[in-house]
Amino acid sequence: MTLPIVSTPIPPPGDEIELLARASALAGYNLGELAAHAGLVLPADLKRDKGWIGVLLERYLGASAGSKPEQDFAAIGVELKTIPVDSRGRPLETTFVCVAPLTGNSGVTWETSHVRYKLARVLWIPVEGAREIPLTRRRIGTPLLWSPSPEEELLLQNDWEELMDLIVLGRVEHITARHGEVLQLRPKAANSRALTKATGEFGQPIMTLPRGFYLKKTFTGPMLARHFLV
DNA sequence: AACTGATCATCT
DNA sequence: AGATGATCAGTT
Numbered sequence: 001m002t003l004p005i006v007s008t009p010i011p012p013p014g015d016e017i018e019l020l021a022r023a024s025a026l027a028g029y030n031l032g033e034l035a036a037h038a039g040l041v042l043p044a045d046l047k048r049d050k051g052w053i054g055v056l057l058e059r060y061l062g063a064s065a066g067s068k069p070e071q072d073f074a075a076i077g078v079e080l081k082t083i084p085v086d087s088r089g090r091p092l093e094t095t096f097v098c099v100a101p102l103t104g105n106s107g108v109t110w111e112t113s114h115v116r117y118k119l120a121r122v123l124w125i126p127v128e129g130a131r132e133i134p135l136t137r138r139r140i141g142t143p144l145l146w147s148p149s150p151e152e153e154l155l156l157q158n159d160w161e162e163l164m165d166l167i168v169l170g171r172v173e174h175i176t177a178r179h180g181e182v183l184q185l186r187p188k189a190a191n192s193r194a195l196t197k198a199t200g201e202f203g204q205p206i207m208t209l210p211r212g213f214y215l216k217k218t219f220t221g222p223m224l225a226r227h228f229l230v
Numbered sequence: 231a232a233c234t235g236a237t238c239a240t241c242t
Numbered sequence: 243a244g245a246t247g248a249t250c251a252g253t254t
Contacts, residue, residue, distance in 0.1 A: 053248085177233050190239095
């Protein structure tokens with residue numbers, strides 16, 4: 001297996017087969033090898049570069065880079081997610097999905113939600129994430145091209161509806177990360193001083209911490225496990 | 231081990 | 243301010 005040339009931006013994949021082939025070709029390489037081959041300087045750790053691995057893999061796979069509110073592979077409708085895993089392939093972190101809308105939610109439904117859109121088709125790439133492993137030696141795992149099963153989608157929908165109901169009812173500040181079986185709502189902000197508009201208990205406008213939807217490890221764990229078992 | 235709030239970089 | 247890419251680190 002040989003690494004693709006990445007010194008020049010590589011074109012988006014034409015279809016899922018091509019995308020999966022590119023991702024599969026990266027499996028087994030470590031971050032030091034991929035960084036060197038791409039001519040990038042690997043950070044000492046991820047403390048100040050939390051999205052570094054995601055950006056690196058975007059580059060190798062031909063994702064439309066940057067911060068556009070679109071899927072990573074818009075043309076083929078696929079989202080890319082790297083997920084840090086332990087030695088047994090279990091997730092080490094929750095997975096950010098998208099920012100939660102805290103205002104203007106009258107009439108929003110699961111069918112039209114950003115969560116459903118983002119998760120409709122995801123290329124999961126596990127990456128060794130144990131902190132004992134130096135960043136340079138952490139290896140890329142086998143990719144998984146995934147869509148939620150009917151059961152998984154129902155779990156997601158139920159949680160999304162529960163959380164959105166609370167938001168609409170002005171109870172966003174009462175929501176904890178325990179609400180939801182598989183989806184949780186937590187801060188997603190530059191820092192604790194960042195505020196956004198929301199609706200309060202009495203329907204009044206309030207300023208609160210921006211929130212995001214995250215997939216719990218109890219969701220992504222079994223999802224990955226099933227894949228690597230089969 | 232899960233939860234929880236906080237945080238970092240970059241771009242539009 | 244809010245989107246992209248997420249992980250850190252203390253507490254329970």
